[in-house]
Amino acid sequence: xxxxxxxxxxxxxxxxxxxxxxxxxxxxxxxxxxxxxxxxxxxxxxxxxxxxxxxxxxxxxxxxxxxxxxxxxxxxxxxxxxxxxxxxxxxxxxxxxxxxxxxxxxxxxxxxxxxxxxxxxxxxxxxxxxxxxxxxxxxxxxxxxxxxxxxxxxxxxxxxxxxxxxxxxxxxxxxxxxxxxxxxxxxxxxxxxxxxxxxxxxxxxxxxxxxxxxxxxxxxxxxxxxxxxxxxxxxxxxxxxxxxxxxxxxxxxxxxxxxxxxxxxxxxxxxxxxxxxxxxxxxxxxxxxxxxxxxxxxxxxxxxxxxxxxxxxxxxxxxxxxxxxxxxxxxxxxxxxxxxxxxxxxxxxxxxxxxxxxxxxxxxxxxxxxxxxxxxxxxxxxxxxxxxxxxxxxxxxxxxxxx
Amino acid sequence: xxxxxxxxxxxxxxxxxxxxxxxxxxxxxxxxxxxxxxxxxxxxxxxxxxxxxxxxxxxxxxxxxxxxxxxxxxxxxxxxxxxxxxxxxxxxxxxxxxxxxxxxxxxxxxxxxxxxxxxxxxxxxxxxxxxxxxx
Ligand SMILES: Cc1ncc(COP(=O)(O)O)c(C=O)c1O
Numbered sequence: 001x002x003x004x005x006x007x008x009x010x011x012x013x014x015x016x017x018x019x020x021x022x023x024x025x026x027x028x029x030x031x032x033x034x035x036x037x038x039x040x041x042x043x044x045x046x047x048x049x050x051x052x053x054x055x056x057x058x059x060x061x062x063x064x065x066x067x068x069x070x071x072x073x074x075x076x077x078x079x080x081x082x083x084x085x086x087x088x089x090x091x092x093x094x095x096x097x098x099x100x101x102x103x104x105x106x107x108x109x110x111x112x113x114x115x116x117x118x119x120x121x122x123x124x125x126x127x128x129x130x131x132x133x134x135x136x137x138x139x140x141x142x143x144x145x146x147x148x149x150x151x152x153x154x155x156x157x158x159x160x161x162x163x164x165x166x167x168x169x170x171x172x173x174x175x176x177x178x179x180x181x182x183x184x185x186x187x188x189x190x191x192x193x194x195x196x197x198x199x200x201x202x203x204x205x206x207x208x209x210x211x212x213x214x215x216x217x218x219x220x221x222x223x224x225x226x227x228x229x230x231x232x233x234x235x236x237x238x239x240x241x242x243x244x245x246x247x248x249x250x251x252x253x254x255x256x257x258x259x260x261x262x263x264x265x266x267x268x269x270x271x272x273x274x275x276x277x278x279x280x281x282x283x284x285x286x287x288x289x290x291x292x293x294x295x296x297x298x299x300x301x302x303x304x305x306x307x308x309x310x311x312x313x314x315x316x317x318x319x320x321x322x323x324x325x326x327x328x329x330x331x332x333x334x335x336x337x338x339x340x341x342x343x344x345x346x347x348x349x350x351x352x353x354x355x356x357x358x359x360x361x362x363x364x365x366x367x368x369x370x371x372x373x374x375x376x377x378x379x380x381x382x383x384x385x386x387x388x389x390x391x392x393x394x395x396x397x398x399x400x401x402x403x
Numbered sequence: 404x405x406x407x408x409x410x411x412x413x414x415x416x417x418x419x420x421x422x423x424x425x426x427x428x429x430x431x432x433x434x435x436x437x438x439x440x441x442x443x444x445x446x447x448x449x450x451x452x453x454x455x456x457x458x459x460x461x462x463x464x465x466x467x468x469x470x471x472x473x474x475x476x477x478x479x480x481x482x483x484x485x486x487x488x489x490x491x492x493x494x495x496x497x498x499x500x501x502x503x504x505x506x507x508x509x510x511x512x513x514x515x516x517x518x519x520x521x522x523x524x525x526x527x528x529x530x531x532x533x534x535x536x537x538x
Contacts, residue, residue, distance in 0.1 A: 350419035
């Protein structure tokens, strides 16, 4: 079995000193750090293997094409879906735009799109745009004390029978793991298409999309140890292939004349232009890396860290923690008394602590929580107890400075 | 508060924590803006935290008058520095004044980089633009 603690050594940036202090990286929900394996694969690609894909007959191009396509197999088998059901995009944001655009072709003024109150702006704004274009209505599921109100949500879904439910698997602002299994099964029964934003889950959970049985699922490589600017979209093949394309150009066509063009089948038809080849290959290396870690050991380790952090934080008088602390991937979103999250995060940074402060691209959620933002410390398996101590000491010193 | 005093205080504080402590103390001395003046139209856009800024000309003295506030302690302290630097300058002097050099000399230049999002750059640009109009 892998010793989770030793994996930290695979992440060179974690040995970095900032202003003479060790880095305490607690911002993995914004982007995860990269292991050597991913960094090396990308470097080697540009150094020894660089070539365009699907174009040349020459050896380099052939090799690059094989690598690019086998990366699709890697992610597909990680998610337990068919290879042709994976489309490469620039990330979760682009995937959600592609879906909102494509699915809205069938919306009209009677259509209803349901979202959860926890959604990242990337899973709100594209649907709002679609609603504006088509006259459809946006329906927001209910929340109780920073946790999705599951029964209320189910009742609302049954009442409105929305065309689409678009919601996150894990909340980026709070870390809540949502009960998507039960919501998806309700949606199945009422004919609602399910779009799950998995941006925050790949690093912590091993979503089995066959078992989840959602229609679409989106993700970003950079949140799961991979490079930035690449990600993807899963769709059940028939539904995926039926979506209209929202970007066109070279690569995605079967035949072009000046009168008309015909497109390839999915996934090709959604991938016009030269793709992010090194990104895709780097992403596959990240998934290979994750695959080598025992998932239950990883989750146990992350949960131990999370609860240690949570307990220490709760001992500090004046701290308010938001969200679901029972079902959480390891995100602590908090405020201290009426201090501004900006001041807290700025002062924490002087101790080498990297946390996020603000609304975390979830302004509607912040409004519902009646705060203008929070400080968010987000963990990954490469963090350790020293990080937690470092953070708590820095926070105590920060509070002393403020009080 | 005069700028020489602030410069001296800050140059005597070593390390970021000490500097921030001094900055927050400066902020505390800045009078709070009455709630009635904390209106959206006075917000400086491009700031992560809220910054309300008013700038006018004292016709008799031909000097700028600035009042400002922020919902964060650190930005409020930085505002105190900016106000001290611009107050009592004529519009002419203000538009020629280089606030970046001042922040550089105070060792606070990191706060002017746009990605820090605290909007000091936006505040300074707004003051410069208004001073230009008042000339
Ligand atoms: C839940 C969630 N959805 C979507 C996104 C957008 O991802 P990206 O910026 O990689 O497209 C993020 C990133 O913060 C996220 O946390």
